[in-house]
Amino acid sequence: MQKIAELIKKEAESLLKENKVTAVWAWQPGEFYYDNSPVCFTAPEQLDKLVYNEFCPSNLGKYLMAGSKKNETMAVFAKPCDTYGINQLIKDHRIKRELITVIGIPCSGMIDIKKIKNQGVKGIISVSVNGDDVIVTTAYGDKNFKKSEVLLAKCMSCKGSDYMIADKELGEKMEVKCQKLNPEDGVKKLEAMTSQERFAFWQQELSKCIRCNACRDICPACSCEQCIFDNQEAAVAGKASANTAEEQMFHIIRAYHVAGRCVGCGECARVCPQGIQLGLLNTKFAKDINEFYGKYQPGADDDSKAPLVDYKFDDVEPTISAKGVR
């Protein structure tokens, strides 16, 4: 990853020096090695702060929205999974394709620090990653992990090393090596439940919500200029976790709204401070769409018609009950 970081830095430098773009979106380090933040570089001398390692999970695509509005030229470094979100934002007319330069960067999977910390690791001083070996130095002694066992859930269901959009690719493609996880397995478990069990599951899961909106704000499919949940005139504007029903409405409406546009990046679940399994809702929609309309991957391109906004003669018919009969 160190090698790729150097390539990224070089690329960013030439883009800014040659005035090909006015801004470059990448990552900068935090306090603990594992807490890198997205950052917008606008001058070559800022680039000594650029970082790329196993702790850069954020998709930077959504940050291009603000610059797009102002007609700024921007470059963005995108891992293979990030490119789906970028395509979706282009398709939803939130990013102007002609303004952006997408640089594909290889990724071998991002580490979930929470998985490490959940095993009782505290007082982390540094983390070093060498192949599959992760050595965590803490104030209480060193701890060893296997990278393949502490990857983010979203990386365990990695869609592959291909870029869905890239003006340039840096380095050699990498694979995520781990026991693969199929997000649909979780959905199948839910589908096997009785409706009462399923209701109880979601009641329990969604009652954890504190309405911080992090899931919405990170989502590359949630890109409305004004979210209905921010509309003070609407009775649904929710700052308060008023009761479980309200939280259910927020998450369910959001899931409906992104159905057919959700790229399955898994960021909603990653950023949830309460650990709600939000991806399950979206995966259920994606699974149904695949079954009803044929396989479709949002974000795989920027011009296909999504099944829910397209009509074909052989589309599945909704179940219509006879008039007057429920």
Place this chain on the structure above:
Amino acid sequence: MLKINKAKWAELFAALSAQGTLYLPAEVDGKVDFTVWQDGTEVNLQATQTAKSIKNVFFPQIENLLDFKTDGLKLSVEQRMLPEEDTIAFGVRGCDVRSFEVLDKVFLKEPIDAFYKARREHCTIVSLACSTPDETCFCGTFAIDATNPGGDITTWLVGDDLFWQANTDKGKELTEKIQALLAEGDAAGVIAQQKATKEIMAKLPLADFQIDPKIPAEQEKVFNSAIWKQLSDSCLSCCACTYVCPTCHCYDVRDFEIDNKVERFRCWDSCMCKDFTKMAAVNPRVSRLERFRQRYMHKLVYFPENNEGTFACVGCGRCLQKCPVSLNIVKVAKALGVAKDV
């Protein structure tokens, strides 16, 4: 000093619970949070911290204040009862104990907040000293001694013994009621643990982190600094930091119509929200930069200016753990510290 062995904790919690609703750190849905103790609660005194702060107990995310009812042309107003039940907050860490100092300066100043005051007066705070500080901890920045956290009663967990020391009249009163369960203990173990904890703290990445004195002193320069743009550009404007923060205290008051009745409630608000402090005429902070800046100006500049230098941060590190993009007060304060224009 008094002590109680692990074997007797269940009895201790039952006895405390008989004196009032007992809140303590317990495992809930895979996380440790303050929970009302009942028989069978999975108490966790090992976790360095609860996911959410003790603020939730004193200043709940949502609470109803008034009900309005109409009957024809008659309007009746019914005030909600003040929360005057006795409570005990057990296992509160030093950072969260200090958060009361910050919240008290807001809610107990005129006009006094009757709901907060009632909860505060009816609660006995039993603190728990830290022995396994985390890398995100920086209470030392605010001169908080995590190994001697204060409150009405201080406790230390050393091995299987919980050491107990009453600090205030309220604390002594509660201690007397459960005295039969407590035994005399030797303070040597506590002193050794305090020393060891401080040695660990000195090794942590934020051990030497200080807020540059120029930040609260140079209000105008800080406000106008160029660094806000780059910092705020990365912020998602979600409310995760404000909602897990033990000192964030802004709220909104709203009406909710239900069954011919209007409930007036208050709920936490966040300066990160687009409509924060939106008034009839205008929203004073229209951009993300302005809203982002407000949060840190409030904590590091305005609050200390109005409250004898007290920062509205206690170094609990929850925002460091929960921000989806790892932006936090440490990053902001460090950036301001080295900013050339401040």
